[in-house]
Amino acid sequence: MPIALGLEGSANKLGIGIIQHDETGKSPAKVLSNIRDTYITPPGQGFLPRDTAQHHRDCILEVLRKAMKEANVTPKDIDVICFTKGPGMGAPLTSVAIVARTLALMWDKPMVGVNHCIGHIEMGREITGAGNPIVLYVSGGNTQVIAYSQNRYRIFGETLDIAIGNCLDRFARILGLSNDPSPGHNIEQYAKRGKNYVPLPYTVKGMDVSFSGILSHIESLAEEQLKAGTVTPEDLCYSLQETLFAMLVEITERAMAHVGSQEVLLVGGVACNEKLQEMMGQMAEQRGGKVFATDERYKDIYDARQ
Structure with a gap:
């Protein structure tokens, strides 16, 4: 059964999930891991795109490591890398997309850009x-x-x-x-x-x-x-x-x-x-x-x- 690694960073929550799909469609997908790290600002403040992007860059590798460990998979087990293509905040989206592209090149895996809204629905x-x-x-x-x-x-x-x-x-x-x-x-x-x-x-x-x-x-x-x-x-x-x-x-x-x-x-x-x-x-x-x-x-x- 194919395994997909997904990276989401359209706002202040950075998330990496690993899912195993049933190709027959008879069984629901199995969530192997779902690790997140949220950029939290002081009370009364929102979050700026620049600062949010910096947060994602600072912690994305650690989130990836935890997701891989919890799912008990290696890069060889991953079949496809997915990432949020938009809509969302430009700077955080770009930071996460760069990491997704780097992993795809390093591990020689195909990439799939996912629409944020459709991703929620599906x-x-x-x-x-x-x-x-x-x-x-x-x-x-x-x-x-x-x-x-x-x-x-x-x-x-x-x-x-x-x-x-x-x-x-x-x-x-x-x-x-x-x-x-x-x-x-x-x-x-x-x-x-x-x-x-x-x-x-x-x-x-x-x-x-x-x-x-x-x-x-x-x-x-x-x-x-x-x-x-x-x-x-x-x-x-x-x-x-x-x-x-x-x-x-x-x-x-x-x-x-x-x-x-x-x-x-x-x-x-x-x-x-x-x-x-x-x-x-x-x-x-x-x-x-x-x-x-x-x-x-x-x-x-x-x-x-x-």
Whole structure:
């Protein structure tokens, strides 16, 4: 069975995975190793492409060594080297691509450039066993409802401005939340302790959504009401999640009805949010459908770009 080594470095999370594929397609791929190292900045700060690229260059060989050791493979066992071709941050992508190209030349292996978005979708399908689902792809740089139609992936709806992960992370900066392990994760933990819903704008336009106005509104609330003590950071995080996720559930359900699908696949860093999975699951259950989602092992970072 062929073994693929993959290198991902499109943002501040550097990852190297080794997967063994079943050529017959009867069994799912076996993950032999999945090693990551994240560039974490101080609270309230994003990450610059230059600094992120330097982080990747500094630790990529050690991450590679750990991945090879955990998978118990040698260069002779590797059949193909894959790398994230884009989209993503240019400098980190370039740093990782250079290493991938060097390994391919040293080990005399073929290379495959992988589209970041399609990689998320196909990884999700492989891991969860989803057939032909409606895909909600939510991360720091992407918010899209996607379905496979006529031999290609097609976008049915998307954000009209910033991505949902970017929205969450920028609000985390307002609250001064830690970037470890990620600001979006820490907002999720705050939201679990929230009790009072604060009304926020709800912006769905057909199959598309808009987050920038919601972010501006809740930033104003934070500045005014947190100082006055009329709301808590937990309540604001809870309200933001409830509003954003309800918008995503609405456009996903509309896409399911349009395509006639009974499956939803959640991919991207924000897709690991338990509340989003719960809300999407409730919607799918009411339609007689099912939700597929990856867990933290396959989480893509969704910190906002600087």
